[in-house]
Amino acid sequence: MVKxxxxxxxxxxxxxxxxxxxxxxxxxxxxxxxxxxxxxxxxMYVFFWNVITYQMPVLTGVGWVTWGRAELxxxxxxxxxxxxxxxxxxxxxWEIHWHITELxxxxxxxxxxxxxxxxxxxxFWAGGLLQVAIGIVMLWLSALTxxxxxxxxxxxxxxxxLFLGQAALYILWACxxxxxxxxxxxxxxxxxxxAVEMNxxxxxxDIMPFGVQYFLTFVFPVIxxxxxxxxxxxxxxxxxxxxxxxxIAGGLALLWIVxxxxxxxxxxxxxxxxxx
Amino acid sequence: xxxNQEPIAEINNVVRxxxxxxxxxxxxxxxxxxxxxxxxxxxxxxxDGVSFKIHPGECxxxxxxxxxxxxxxxxxxxxxxxxxxGQVRIFDQDPYHNRIxxxxxxxxxxxxRSLLWTHVPVKESLKLYQKMYNVPKPIFDERLKExxxxxxxxxxxxxAPRRLSLGERMRCEIIAALLHQPEVIFLDEPTVGLDVxxxxxxxxFIRRIxxxxxxxxxxxxxxxxxxxxxxxxIILISKGNIKFDxxxxxxxxxxxxxxxxxxxxxxxxxxxWQTELEEQQGVLELTTQxxxxxxxxxxxxxxxxxxxxxxxxxxxxxxxxVTEPNxxxxxxxxFGDEERVNNLQMEAN
Numbered sequence: 001m002v003k004x005x006x007x008x009x010x011x012x013x014x015x016x017x018x019x020x021x022x023x024x025x026x027x028x029x030x031x032x033x034x035x036x037x038x039x040x041x042x043x044m045y046v047f048f049w050n051v052i053t054y055q056m057p058v059l060t061g062v063g064w065v066t067w068g069r070a071e072l073x074x075x076x077x078x079x080x081x082x083x084x085x086x087x088x089x090x091x092x093x094w095e096i097h098w099h100i101t102e103l104x105x106x107x108x109x110x111x112x113x114x115x116x117x118x119x120x121x122x123x124f125w126a127g128g129l130l131q132v133a134i135g136i137v138m139l140w141l142s143a144l145t146x147x148x149x150x151x152x153x154x155x156x157x158x159x160x161x162l163f164l165g166q167a168a169l170y171i172l173w174a175c176x177x178x179x180x181x182x183x184x185x186x187x188x189x190x191x192x193x194x195a196v197e198m199n200x201x202x203x204x205x206d207i208m209p210f211g212v213q214y215f216l217t218f219v220f221p222v223i224x225x226x227x228x229x230x231x232x233x234x235x236x237x238x239x240x241x242x243x244x245x246x247x248i249a250g251g252l253a254l255l256w257i258v259x260x261x262x263x264x265x266x267x268x269x270x271x272x273x274x275x276x
Numbered sequence: 277x278x279x280n281q282e283p284i285a286e287i288n289n290v291v292r293x294x295x296x297x298x299x300x301x302x303x304x305x306x307x308x309x310x311x312x313x314x315x316x317x318x319x320x321x322x323x324d325g326v327s328f329k330i331h332p333g334e335c336x337x338x339x340x341x342x343x344x345x346x347x348x349x350x351x352x353x354x355x356x357x358x359x360x361x362g363q364v365r366i367f368d369q370d371p372y373h374n375r376i377x378x379x380x381x382x383x384x385x386x387x388x389r390s391l392l393w394t395h396v397p398v399k400e401s402l403k404l405y406q407k408m409y410n411v412p413k414p415i416f417d418e419r420l421k422e423x424x425x426x427x428x429x430x431x432x433x434x435x436a437p438r439r440l441s442l443g444e445r446m447r448c449e450i451i452a453a454l455l456h457q458p459e460v461i462f463l464d465e466p467t468v469g470l471d472v473x474x475x476x477x478x479x480x481f482i483r484r485i486x487x488x489x490x491x492x493x494x495x496x497x498x499x500x501x502x503x504x505x506x507x508x509x510i511i512l513i514s515k516g517n518i519k520f521d522x523x524x525x526x527x528x529x530x531x532x533x534x535x536x537x538x539x540x541x542x543x544x545x546x547x548x549w550q551t552e553l554e555e556q557q558g559v560l561e562l563t564t565q566x567x568x569x570x571x572x573x574x575x576x577x578x579x580x581x582x583x584x585x586x587x588x589x590x591x592x593x594x595x596x597x598v599t600e601p602n603x604x605x606x607x608x609x610x611f612g613d614e615e616r617v618n619n620l621q622m623e624a625n
Contacts, residue, residue: 005376008410015404022396026436107391109356112379113408122393269358272294273351 009117016121020088024126034087034127038080038134045076045202059207065236067204070146075230077138079201082162082225084131090170092123094190096177100267101185104274116174116264151235157242158233164249165224169197171256172220178260181267193220201226217248224249282368283329284460284492285353290362292323292348292516322348324516325362332459335486335493337503337524340513341611346496349513350462353494354384366460380409383453387465391449392437398448399433402455409456416455423451426481443474450478454485460492461485467499479505500604514611528606533575534560536599537583540568541591549590556583567594 024031049072052059059067067075096119099105108115143150173193180186197220205216205227216222224245232242298316302308323345330336338346351357352364355371355378364371371378384391392401406416424430427447437445446466453461463482467475483506485491497503503510503524510527512520520527546552553571554562558578563570569591573583580598587593601609 008408012404012407015407019393019396019400019404022400023393026395104389106351106356106384106386106389109375110354110379110382110384110391111405111408112376114376271357272296273347273357 005114009113012113012117012121016124017126019122020124020126031127031130034130035134038084038131042076042080042134042138046073049073049076059204065204065206065231067207070142070148071230071234072204073142073146074139074148074234075204075226076202077135077142078158078162078230078233079135079226080138081132081135082166082229083201084128084133084135085162086128086166086170086225087125087131088128089124090120090166091125091128092120093170093174093177095119095123096174097180097186097190100177100180100271102274105268105271106273148234150233154233154235154242157239157246158229161224161232161242161246161249162229164246164253165221165228168221168249168252168256169225171253171260175256175260175263178263178267181263181270196220197222197225203227204230206231218252221249221252281331283365284332285330285366285494286328286364287349287352288327288363288365290323290326290352290359290364291321292345292352292357293360294320294322296320321516323352323359326513326516326518327362328511328518328521330460330492330494332492333486333490334509335495335507336509336511337495337497337507338511338513339497339503339607343515344513345516346513347464350384350464350494350496354382354462355379380456381459383456383458383461385446385449385453385461385463385466387446387463387468390437390445392445392452394438395436397434397436398429398440401437402433402452405452405455411456415457419455419457420451423454423481426484427451427477443470446470446474447478447481450481454491457489458491460494463493463495463497465497466495467497467502475499475501482506500602500607504603512607512610519610524603528600528603534601535573535575535580536601537571537573537580537587538568538597538599539571539587539591539593540595541593542567543592544590545592546590552590553586556586559583 049069053069053072057068059072065071095103096116099108099119105115108118111118142148173190176186176189176193179189196216200216200222203226205213205223208216213223217224228237228245228249231237232245237245295317298318300311300316302311326345326349338349340346348357352359353366353371355366355375358372366378367381369378392398393404402416402420405411406413411419424433427450429444429447429451432440432444432448437448440448450466461482466482467478470478479502482493482495486493486506493506495502495507508524509522510520510524511518512527550562550564550569553559553569556578558574558576559571560574561570561572571583573580584596587596
């Protein structure tokens with residue numbers, strides 16, 4: 001039964017992606033907005049790291065690798081791609097608390113598919129794919145400009161680390177959203193976590209103090225959407241280290257899935273419909 | 277009503293409690309601060325020991341004032357909510373724990389909440405529904421064609437719901453709820469805010485699917501016209517308790533003994549006819565104007581036949597109309613009178 005439901009939901013993915021494309025076609029200005037935001041963000045950070053590396057050619061700190069202009073530019077591309085994929089795939093997570101407190105869960109609960117799957121799939125945002133494309137162009141340009149050597153296996157491992165890390169991060173957000181069953185609207189909490197991601201994702205996290213590194217690895221795993229995939233793709237981590245990090249990201253994703261399922265099941269029993 | 281069949285849905289002694297913050301004015305900064313940190317809550321029993329059964333093919337209306345527990349009942353039956361205590365069964369399953377299986381077999385329309393994707397053409401939403409409910413393409417195409425013709429919305433299928441009028445959108449919602457051939461359909465205020473033409477189309481359509489496809493209909497509505505035209509059985513709910521559950525005609529008979537009689541007369545046989553009529557026990561009101569007399573009587577105290585006989589003696593009658601109060605009058609009267617609601621004896625299912 002569970003297996004058949006999973007397959008049925010996977011079979012719905014093309015339909016939801018189609019809806020997402022139609023939605024973006026209805027609202028082209030949003031697409032242009034995403035494009036502009038992406039370009040401005042990338043431009044600003046390229047400028048920022050250029051200024052820094054002009055003063056200090058490499059950043060070492062307490063990190064495992066030295067970060068020069070090439071690696072930092074590559075990092076910006078990885079982060080942009082990660083955010084693009086996040087915006088495409090995980091945008092719906094942001095609205096879970098909103099559905100619990102304001103919009104209602106009814107529309108998801110009366111359809112024969114997982115409520116969470118629907119909440120996420122309904123918000124697939126095709127504009128995120130544009131961001132992914134911009135990020136990939138950025139990666140390609142930085143590899144070309146700085147003569148970086150990219151090995152396909154490292155790309156695969158890096159992408160896997162990124163995917164699992166991002167899943168861990170967004171499912172953690174979903175857990176925070178679930179708290180809305182008990183505490184009501186909690187945008188403030190999500191704003192804080194968003195700020196952590198926004199501010200740390202474009203930084204090489206391994207140059208920071210150990211405490212911050214641990215926090216951004218095990219508590220709020222931002223490291224997996226920027227620093228770790230960059231290091232893996234650039235071949236700065238051995239295969240064992242890469243697999244170790246992938247294991248941590250997968251473990252965290254699994255942990256947060258378990259926590260989320262528990263919170264969702266408990267919270268749903270407390271759910272009070274909006275407006276009757 | 278096929279009562280000999282097993283019920284298709286059943287609610288047994290269900291209690292559902294909601295909590296909400298208690299807003300109390302507090303004097304003094306300290307108390308306000310403490311109140312901010314520690315919110316007091318109050319509990320509300322939205323449903324308080326509700327029980328009823330619905331049999332296949334029935335068309336049941338759940339009526340009650342705002343906050344009576346109607347929507348909560350629909351949401352419990354459709355597995356959206358979990359009961360605080362008691363048992364909810366539909367298709368012999370717990371709809372909360374077997375939600376997906378149950379959702380494949382029922383359809384829902386919430387008048388005040390769209391179940392379509394608002395920013396994409398209706399047809400695209402319906403195509404996704406087709407996949408979600410595993411409706412074979414030929415059946416989907418056939419039903420879509422049939423329903424869109426009946427409800428006259430073919431031309432709106434390429435339009436996003438946000439660009440449709442409320443009536444057009446609601447007709448699309450009903451189609452979405454019925455494309456997968458559900459056995460039960462829950463309608464929560466399906467005609468709210470619609471004009472008379474749209475209301476009629478929707479009512480005719482619901483009646484049709486109930487009669488022809490034998491779809492069980494569970495209707496919550498404030499529109500007595502919906503209830504009057506569509507349903508056979510009425511459940512009255514107030515403050516989370518069922519006050520009446522039985523056939524519509526039984527409610528009318530039990531609740532209202534009043535009849536209105538309009539007499540059009542040519543001339544008067546007796547000068548004091550008005551006094552004679554007014555003095556009869558059971559005549560509650562008499563008003564007259566220009567050859568017309570309107571009486572309101574209590575049938576328990578006065579037989580209509582006896583009264584008509586007296587009227588024929590007192591007046592030279594042109595025409596007589598006897599009308600029973602419509603459902604709207606009765607419901608308004610029931611829920612406007614707290615004491616009578618509490619005293620109303622509940623009918624067995």
